[in-house]
Amino acid sequence: MNEDEEKRPLRHAIFYRLTDVQYVELPDRQEQELHAAHEHMIITVTGGTGALQANGERHALSRGACYIFSPNIRIVLTYSGSDEGAVGGLSYYCLTFDSVGGEKAKEVAGTAEPDPFPCLGEVACSPFSYCVSELQGLYEKRHEQDELEAFRSDIRFQQLLLFIMQKNLPLRTESSVRRAMELSIAHIKQNYREELTVDKLAEQANMVRWRYSRLFKELTGEIPLHYLNAVRVEQAKKLLASTDDRLFNIAQSVGYSNEYYFSRRFKQSVGLTPGQYRRHQRENIRVFAPFIEDYVLALGIRPIMQFSHDDWGRQEYLGLDDVPEFNVVSDSEAALSDFAPEFIMLDSGIERWGMDRLTSLAPSIHLTYKGEEWRSTLYSIADLLGRVAEVRPVIADYENKATAAKAKLSRSIKRQTVACLRLSAQSILLYGGPDNGYTGPVLYRDLGLTPHSLVEKLAKGKRFVELSMAELVLLDADHLFITIDTISGRQIELLQSPLWRSLPAVRNGSVYEVDFLSWMNYGVLSHHRKIDDVLRVLS
Structure with missing residues (x-):
């Protein structure tokens, strides 16, 4: 039909x-x-x-x-x-x-x-x-x-x-259609051990297969068999973490017909073999996670080496003074090999800095995530490291801090406007609003600050936009947070120009330079630092 x-x-x-x-x-x-x-x-x-x-x-x-x-x-x-x-x-x-x-x-x-x-x-x-x-x-x-x-x-x-x-014929109301699909999803969650096929599930929902599959994906974002596999893998994780059962028995108990197929599906879904996942749940493993140290440290794990860059340096706000540095631009895999990593986590920097050369040293996983969704990213990393129990307190601590800071700022600056700029020798970047970018979700959503009109006009729905000089003239925000990208040096001619000095925030002494690597970061500890910096100058 x-x-x-x-x-x-x-x-x-x-x-x-x-x-x-x-x-x-x-x-x-x-x-x-x-x-x-x-x-x-x-x-x-x-x-x-x-x-x-x-x-x-x-x-x-x-x-x-x-x-x-x-x-x-x-x-x-x-x-x-x-x-x-x-x-x-x-x-x-x-x-x-x-x-x-x-x-x-x-x-x-x-x-x-x-x-x-x-x-x-x-x-x-x-x-x-x-x-x-x-x-x-x-x-x-x-x-x-x-x-x-x-x-x-x-x-x-x-x-x-x-x-x-x-x-x-279509069910008479949209709510009854949704109810039929919700019952089918609940059936999968309760009966994942059984041999379930799309034909059987569609029949139980009184739908033809194509219609069932379409509605299922609209509700869950997954096709039925991928969703079933995800449910089985989640149940297998619980058994791997809490029991000493053999992999064959775990595979059978969650609905897989043999251990090999189970292990292959688990690795495809999680990025680790079942055995590696079990070991991560029970031991303090030696982790290397360049530019993901923020998440790892928030979970109570100290990495064996930390990210550093020729121009940007290291993430000093993390306080990892005693942790050796790995320069992602110049260090070879031999520098990391000496510290015997047991697990390597990489993000998009794997392409930018050629980090794939390190994956031969230890089991590795390439994380793909949307930075703004740091809470779900934290959960994913915690799951890989056996620290899921730590996630909720970490998130609650941040949200309590943000709520208290928001109340304090609402009294001190009221409706004064704010903008955040990233300056380099080549460009002026204006960071976006409450839903996008390193800074917008913290400044405008969590802290309730008022974005300048240019943020809404030029950067709506974007992480950042490059400003022309003609556009910069219009930036009459009450407060400016700026961070200097030193990849081309710290000499920013703009800061000495008459145009810059004419901006209201500059004339009023309301420009605040902030740490580059903590403000250009999505980790929860970097967000703590942003709140501290804002309170220091605005509360």
Whole structure:
């Protein structure tokens, strides 16, 4: 069924009349063309495999497939081989029917065309055993002369159509559709150990497979089998962390048929083998995580080496004075090898600084995350390091601090405007609003500061924009936070220019230089530092 067919209302006062029923066994390498000029057609496959072509589309056929077509459509069926237990080629029932009693609706609509049946295309007809039983009964009575038996067959056909409509017409309300999908998702969570297929799940939800899969992805963001795999992996994590069960037993208990398949799926999902994940939950492993140290340290783990850069230096705000530095620009893998890492975590810097050269030294994982979603990133890293219990207190500590700071700032600066600039010898970058970038979510959302109008106008929906001199002139914010990108040196000619000195914030002494690596960072400890810096100058 397509989108338009889903929305088509059920016509009232219509009786559907069966005009013919055939049972066909199509031999190998043969095809059959079907056409009904003025009647609808139902094709239901009972055995074999093949293909159906209609309206320029090709559909694979196997036992259980059921299609309904409107009048005057040419259909070609071909047989490709028997499925298990099928004999005699592609076997199917073909029924034709028309509508009676829709004259009033046609008159109102001003058309003589036959009323379309409300379910067209591929339709669900499960349980299939009931469908086959009804089709067989109709076929056996197709030549019935007794009026009572003929009438009984008419009723049987109406019941078959009612059965198909109940299985395929859209549920009456959006809430009931959502409820059906929520029940299916709950079923997966409760019965992940069972052998679940999309066909079984769709049948339980009383939907055809394609519609079920589409709605499932709309609700969860995942196709059904990927979601099922994620549920199984999460359960396996709990068992790996809390038991000494063999991997074979864990695989069986969460729904995988063998240990090899389980291990492969687990590694694809988590980035570690089950054995590595279990060890990380129980031991203090030696971690190297360049430019992710903020997250690692927040979880109570000190890395074996820390990020440093020729121009930017190291993240001094972390206080890792006793931790050796690894220069991502100039140091080779030998410098890291001497400290015997057991686990390496890398982010987007893997491409920027060629960090893939380090992955041969220890089990490694490339983290992909949206920086603004630091809470979920912290959870992901904690899961890999066996520190999930530490995450909630870390987040709560930050949120309590931000709430208290927001109240204090609301009293001290009220509606004065703020902007954040990143300055280098080549460019002036204005950082974005409350949803994007290193600084906006902290300044404008967590602390409730008021962004200057240029932030909304030029950087809305962006992490930052480059300002021209003409645009900089318009930046009459009450307060400016600036950070200097020293990758091209600290000599910023702009800061000595008449244009810069003319800005209101500069004239009023309301420009505050802040630490580059703590403000250009998404980690929770860097956000603590931002709050401290803001309170120091504005509260």
